[in-house]
Amino acid sequence: MELLLQLLLAMGGLLICGFLCSLFSLLWLAPVGVSRRLRRNGFDGPSPNFPFGNLVEMSKKQHGSSSSASATASSCSSSFTNDIHSTVFPYFARWRKTFGKVFIYWLGTEPFLYIADPEFLKVVTSGTLSRKWGKPNVFKKDRKPLFGKGLLMVEGGDWAHHRHIISPAFSCTNLNAMINLMEESTTKMLDSWSKIVASGQKEIDVEREITTNAAEIIAKTSFGLGEENGVRVFKKLRRLQATLFESNRLVGVPFSNLLYLKQTYKAWRLGREIDHLLLAIVEARARKGRGGQDLLSLLLAGEGEGEGKEKARKLTTRELVDECKTFFFGGHETTALALSWTLLLLAMYPEWQAALREEIAEHSAGGSLDSDGLSKLTKMSWVLNEVLRLYSPAPNVQRQAREDIAIGESLVIPKGTNMWVDVVGLHHDASLWGDDVNEFKPERFSAGAGGGCKHRMGFLPFGFGGRICVGRNLTLMEYKIVLSLILKRFSLQLSPKYKHEPRIMLSLRPSNGIQLVINPIN
Numbered sequence: 001m002e003l004l005l006q007l008l009l010a011m012g013g014l015l016i017c018g019f020l021c022s023l024f025s026l027l028w029l030a031p032v033g034v035s036r037r038l039r040r041n042g043f044d045g046p047s048p049n050f051p052f053g054n055l056v057e058m059s060k061k062q063h064g065s066s067s068s069a070s071a072t073a074s075s076c077s078s079s080f081t082n083d084i085h086s087t088v089f090p091y092f093a094r095w096r097k098t099f100g101k102v103f104i105y106w107l108g109t110e111p112f113l114y115i116a117d118p119e120f121l122k123v124v125t126s127g128t129l130s131r132k133w134g135k136p137n138v139f140k141k142d143r144k145p146l147f148g149k150g151l152l153m154v155e156g157g158d159w160a161h162h163r164h165i166i167s168p169a170f171s172c173t174n175l176n177a178m179i180n181l182m183e184e185s186t187t188k189m190l191d192s193w194s195k196i197v198a199s200g201q202k203e204i205d206v207e208r209e210i211t212t213n214a215a216e217i218i219a220k221t222s223f224g225l226g227e228e229n230g231v232r233v234f235k236k237l238r239r240l241q242a243t244l245f246e247s248n249r250l251v252g253v254p255f256s257n258l259l260y261l262k263q264t265y266k267a268w269r270l271g272r273e274i275d276h277l278l279l280a281i282v283e284a285r286a287r288k289g290r291g292g293q294d295l296l297s298l299l300l301a302g303e304g305e306g307e308g309k310e311k312a313r314k315l316t317t318r319e320l321v322d323e324c325k326t327f328f329f330g331g332h333e334t335t336a337l338a339l340s341w342t343l344l345l346l347a348m349y350p351e352w353q354a355a356l357r358e359e360i361a362e363h364s365a366g367g368s369l370d371s372d373g374l375s376k377l378t379k380m381s382w383v384l385n386e387v388l389r390l391y392s393p394a395p396n397v398q399r400q401a402r403e404d405i406a407i408g409e410s411l412v413i414p415k416g417t418n419m420w421v422d423v424v425g426l427h428h429d430a431s432l433w434g435d436d437v438n439e440f441k442p443e444r445f446s447a448g449a450g451g452g453c454k455h456r457m458g459f460l461p462f463g464f465g466g467r468i469c470v471g472r473n474l475t476l477m478e479y480k481i482v483l484s485l486i487l488k489r490f491s492l493q494l495s496p497k498y499k500h501e502p503r504i505m506l507s508l509r510p511s512n513g514i515q516l517v518i519n520p521i522n
């Protein structure tokens, strides 16, 4: 009996030792090994402390001049600087001074290759190398309730298949059929603005208004909001988003999820409820056959491309549910931010408000804009590009090496290394754009979509390569419709209450909304 007890104790001890060794290897040996390999390959960077990597330094507030954007704004709310890189990414701005535009830093035990050099980005992602990069596992798990296995997250053959089926749904003909849906929601919003102004209040937080409108538009265009379940999905999706971003997670630190059990559980439960509701919508639509102009109906009706056996299989019900969520989360906040930053900049530049109003009037046949008129709003496209350059709603793009990636003779990026492309850094780089890099000058896009940037990979508001944003035409259409309707009815002025404090909350957002004084145009 005593012998058995000793044996059990010894086995227990061995198990605990084994567990501690694996933990030590996960938390310390593996990341240190990768770190050494990266350094041997010539990649420098700030020294990490495992298991936090460089997170401690990244969470520190910046000092002195780096807070220029907010400092200028708080002392004088009628002017502010667009020089925001060191405000939104103070740690990158600091490290760049020492390590240049390509270096390694660590989120927990995850290595990230920071890239703000467009030529380097081109070399490591061009041609066949593009297939060796996937999406970082560390974010995939975290964002599963939002995107599931939708287009944004899938890889390899699955990605090619989804993209094949989804791209045609965003064709111009299909998008044109959505113009009315967009006008309807926006007119409702503007009618409520008129009432607010009539009641004597002139100031509005346009960011809040525009985000609600964009969420409604994307829900209508993705899965339909006309039905009761559509409205319930919409409300739950918004709650899910708030829940997931309530906590500031220690991304990359092993087991850090245990600190946020309550939020994780709440998000998981909401995710399941949304899935059930969306499943019911998808199944009901599938039974009904073709109907409606939203993306879901188009995907349900759309045949896979190819012939016979080669014909791409249609997306399953489960896959369609994930795509509806992906369109909602990938599409509404980004478009809303592009519009909100635009209204802010137009409030600062009344001459551009006037130029756009003139252009809208010129191309509105019988007072309203059709698809032909929208396509002729050239100056508005310049303004959109300039806003996406200065305040890119998607401030970074990430990838993860699925295998060792050899670049030329001497450089190897080890399997598992993540890539972090600093889009804000690229868009605010004077060596690419010139000394006026931080000025709002939409006319720089008059000569072409590159905006005069010295490198074609220097302007990446919608990402790059095969994975470039599938919804960019939808954004362009929504942007033009919403902005035209606003400018026709109101003129915009900056409110003294506005404080310019852009910050990163997954997307690049204003910290305190965007308060504008709006005046009806007779």
Ligand code: HEM
Pocket (backbone or CB within 6 Å): 151, 152, 153, 163, 218, 326, 327, 328, 330, 331, 332, 334, 335, 338, 392, 393, 394, 397, 398, 460, 461, 462, 463, 464, 466, 467, 468, 469, 470, 471, 472, 474, 475
């Ligand atoms: C101003 C508006 C928008 C911006 C700035 C934006 C930005 C981006 C960026 C940077 C990517 C590349 C991500 C990566 O490579 O990892 C992307 C991909 C994507 N976007 Fe957008 N987006 C916008 C609007 C939309 C809209 C309206 C939709 C859908 C309705 C949408 C759906 C998607 C999807 C599904 C992908 C994944 C494409 C793929 O991986 O093949 N986006 N977007």
